[in-house]
Amino acid sequence: MDTLLLHCRPGFENEVCAEINDLAAELGVSGYARAKPNSAYAQFVCGTPEEAWRLVRTLEFSRLIFIRQWAAGGFIALPEGDRLGAIEQSLDGAPVAGSLWLEVFDTNEGKALSTFCRKFEGPLRKALIRQGRLKEGTAGPRLLLSFVSGREVFVGLAPADNSALWPMGIPRLKFPREAPSRSTLKLEEAWHHFLPRAEWDARLAPGMTAVDLGASPGGWTWQLVNRHMKVSAVDNGPMNEQLMDSGLVDHVRADGFAFRPRRPVDWMVCDIVEKPARNAALMEAWIGEGLCREAVVNLKLPMKQRYAEVRRLLARVEEGLQARGLRVTLGCKQLYHDREEVTCHLRRL
Incomplete structure (x- = not known):
């Protein structure tokens, strides 16, 4: 769980890599950034899980420019027969979370996963509460699950007070019909x-x-x-x-x-x-x-x-x-x- 996952606007993955490389170097955190074009996310791979967590604790999220959301953790595979079990197992040794967000990436593939996430969230939330891994309303970190597909997810943690205000960093603002333009x-x-x-x-x-x-x-x-x-x-x-x-x-x-x-x-x-x-x-x-x-x-x-x-x-x-x-x-x-x-x-x- 030594990776920092960074959501962004599709097409701006290189800007995110440049930004996190600069900020990590200023803190003396070693690692490297990588991304696929138009994937709407980048990764910064650290030497240790502690360094990944140090970045999300030390850097001020509100000062980031191109990064919409972040979490420290790692990707895991999701067996079709036991997705809940795989996620629970990946949290062994992790602190108890105070909140849970299921996220997708800002791509067409990500949008197609939204229905799956809505259906999956209820059973997952109940299972995590039953296992004592989620105690909502407490001061624990936010558990952020970013789904690549129904078979792969990034399991990460971020401080609730030092991460995005909205899931995936996307506000749900309603366009006022009286306004003359969407701008x-x-x-x-x-x-x-x-x-x-x-x-x-x-x-x-x-x-x-x-x-x-x-x-x-x-x-x-x-x-x-x-x-x-x-x-x-x-x-x-x-x-x-x-x-x-x-x-x-x-x-x-x-x-x-x-x-x-x-x-x-x-x-x-x-x-x-x-x-x-x-x-x-x-x-x-x-x-x-x-x-x-x-x-x-x-x-x-x-x-x-x-x-x-x-x-x-x-x-x-x-x-x-x-x-x-x-x-x-x-x-x-x-x-x-x-x-x-x-x-x-x-x-x-």
């Missing part, structure tokens, strides 16, 4: 990821002011209006009529990179399709010049060296704000609703 879910997911739920009422309060750069047709503006904020929607393109009828939106026909508000706002959000360096510089400028208190900005990724480019841009933003003498928090994640992009959150303290 609205990007901003909602960003808030779930970067803002503790208990702080929403204070940091996303009615009456706050916001600017949405590159707003048309209004997917991100809709989220801000839904929180009863007053929004300057900056875009030369048209805005959704229902949003304009809300009385909370001022449509400013201007270049998002040139626009500056007359007075500071609470939030700036931006999903402009542009080179990532330019969007990163825009985010730094808005926070650095005191134009907003918090920002959510998407960075479109290059075709190659995507992880290296993201790390370089984040470092540049941090260095620029430190040079201004500012204290900030900076987070970056490839969210489930992102595609060839990552979402950044920057907050001035």
Whole structure:
């Protein structure tokens, strides 16, 4: 059980390998990463099980960029006649789990396994409770079973407070029919990821002011209006009529990179399709010049060296704000609703 399993978006396995290699090297953990293209997961094989567990205990999950979910453990075969027994046997010597999640990978094959997992979960949960291997509601680690097929599963453990908020790292957000585009879910997911739920009422309060750069047709503006904020929607393109009828939106026909508000706002959000360096510089400028208190900005990724480019841009933003003498928090994640992009959150303290 010396392997770290890492879920990701299909096609980003190389980015996950690069990320975990860097982080493990910083901790002095030896091992190697490997992955199959478009499998939606990667593995980091450590020298010992203790080193795999050290990674999931020491690294801060919320700071990972391309990794959606993780667990320390190993793959086992599942005999068709005794799947329960094989899983129980693989847990010999493992700590008692405090919760159980059955997961699949974000592929067509994985989606086809969802029905099997739903049927299998009930009998498995009962068996693990009966065997004393699962005591739900306790402080034990989360038992994560990632199924490759009905005949193979990764049996892993992860700290419940240092792993994904949702199974497979995929939030179950419902698309609001009133929203003008599905991109609205990007901003909602960003808030779930970067803002503790208990702080929403204070940091996303009615009456706050916001600017949405590159707003048309209004997917991100809709989220801000839904929180009863007053929004300057900056875009030369048209805005959704229902949003304009809300009385909370001022449509400013201007270049998002040139626009500056007359007075500071609470939030700036931006999903402009542009080179990532330019969007990163825009985010730094808005926070650095005191134009907003918090920002959510998407960075479109290059075709190659995507992880290296993201790390370089984040470092540049941090260095620029430190040079201004500012204290900030900076987070970056490839969210489930992102595609060839990552979402950044920057907050001035």
